[in-house]
Amino acid sequence: MLRERRIFNDIIQKQSMQTMETLLRLHADIEERVDSIRQDHADWLCRMGCDGCCRRLAAVPRLTEAEWELLQEGLAALPSDQLQDIGHDMSALAEQPSRPYVCPLLDRSAGACRVYDYRPVACRTYGFYVDRDQGLYCKDIEAQMEEGCLDGAVWGNQDVVDRRLRDLGASCDLTEWFASWREQWDF
Numbered sequence: 001m002l003r004e005r006r007i008f009n010d011i012i013q014k015q016s017m018q019t020m021e022t023l024l025r026l027h028a029d030i031e032e033r034v035d036s037i038r039q040d041h042a043d044w045l046c047r048m049g050c051d052g053c054c055r056r057l058a059a060v061p062r063l064t065e066a067e068w069e070l071l072q073e074g075l076a077a078l079p080s081d082q083l084q085d086i087g088h089d090m091s092a093l094a095e096q097p098s099r100p101y102v103c104p105l106l107d108r109s110a111g112a113c114r115v116y117d118y119r120p121v122a123c124r125t126y127g128f129y130v131d132r133d134q135g136l137y138c139k140d141i142e143a144q145m146e147e148g149c150l151d152g153a154v155w156g157n158q159d160v161v162d163r164r165l166r167d168l169g170a171s172c173d174l175t176e177w178f179a180s181w182r183e184q185w186d187f
């Protein structure tokens with residue numbers, strides 16, 4: 001029985017490592033596209049301090065388990081007072097009836113993501129990728145495009161990213177992931 005459990009745990013661990021590798025490969029591909037866009041457009045709007053997208057979320061962010069595992073590492077590295085604030089904002093977000101939603105991971109005074117290196121895939125593509133049905137998500141970028149300032153940009157394909165994300169497994173609301181993590185640590 002003990003041996004079977006060990007084998008089972010090894011399989012789970014291996015699967016989870018493979019999923020994480022797949023996620024990190026997706027990150028690398030996104031980063032490559034973003035870098036290439038930035039190379040030709042050094043003054044691209046997305047930068048530290050521009051936080052409109054984090055303040056005007058259309059829905060509570062949804063994350064795959066692999067994305068959440070990574071994000072947890074970022075959260076675990078934060079000082080406890082920040083975690084308390086995030087916990088408070090997460091509970092408020094879970095109860096909020098309608099949009100626009102402000103991401104609880106945003107440092108509102110600095111206009112910066114508190115878990116930038118660990119952020120979900122959607123945050124990495126926003127501003128650089130186009131969705132077949134919804135087009136560009138950011139109105140500021142859209143306005144620049146209409147003015148012709150972004151001519152020549154080769155946008156990333158959001159539909160391909162979404163497909164690759166679906167291959168990683170089911171997604172859950174950020175607030176739900178956080179609530180189960182919080183219960184575990186009791187803070």
Ligand code: SF4
Pocket residue numbers: 045046047050051052053054126127138139140141
């Ligand atoms: S997507 Fe829009 S709001 Fe978000 S960082 Fe880029 S320019 Fe700013």
Ligand code: SF4
Pocket residue numbers: 053054103104105106107112113114115116119120123
């Ligand atoms: S996780 Fe970070 S980058 Fe993504 S919406 Fe929240 S604050 Fe913005």
